[in-house]
Amino acid sequence: QVQLVESGGGLVQAGGSLRLSCAADGRSFSWPTMGWFRQAPGKERDFVALISRSSFSTSYADSVKGRFTISRDNAKNTVYLQMNSLKPEDTAVYYCAASRNYYTNLGRETKNYDSWGQGTQVTVSS
Numbered sequence: 001q002v003q004l005v006e007s008g009g010g011l012v013q014a015g016g017s018l019r020l021s022c023a024a025d026g027r028s029f030s031w032p033t034m035g036w037f038r039q040a041p042g043k044e045r046d047f048v049a050l051i052s053r054s055s056f057s058t059s060y061a062d063s064v065k066g067r068f069t070i071s072r073d074n075a076k077n078t079v080y081l082q083m084n085s086l087k088p089e090d091t092a093v094y095y096c097a098a099s100r101n102y103y104t105n106l107g108r109e110t111k112n113y114d115s116w117g118q119g120t121q122v123t124v125s126s
Contacts, residue, residue: 002027002115004096009120012086016124020081022096022117029077032102035113036070036081038092038122045095047108049081057104064090086124093119 008020020036035050049060049070058070069082079096097113106112 002098004098004115004117006094006096006117006120009094009122011123011125014086014088014124014126016086017082017084018086018122020083020094020096020120020122022079022081024077024079024096024098026077029074029098031098031100031114033099033107033113034072034079035097035099035107036079037095037097037110038090039095039119040092043092045110047110048094050103050107051079052102059104059107061108083122086122088124088126091122091124093121095119 003025005023012018032053033050036048037045038048039045047061048064051058051070051072067085072079096117098115099113103112
């Protein structure tokens with residue numbers, strides 16, 4: 001069973017920072033693409049960022065570009081999402097995902113991911 005476990009969510013004031021972590025078992029971490037998505041109440045699950053296995057390729061949603069940074073530590077089987085300058089509209093449940101395929105633009109679609117974590121809540125107060 002492939003497992004992804006997110007952590008690091010919480011309550012933060014607008015302008016603050018959080019770092020999310022996604023711990024993966026070895027099998028899923030070898031997959032070519034890891035991504036972060038988020039889902040606010042009553043809304044669809046939206047793409048946030050992705051990173052390739054080598055970290056050579058990264059991609060971000062326009063709404064987070066310049067504020068969020070995705071990275072990975074292959075030795076620790078962990079993907080991170082550093083979130084700075086947080087806004088109330090960043091409030092959502094954040095999910096980590098893994099894909100067996102290498103994607104760039106297509107990695108923005110939830111259907112292209114094969115394994116998902118349970119999510120971690122991020123709440124940004126104004």
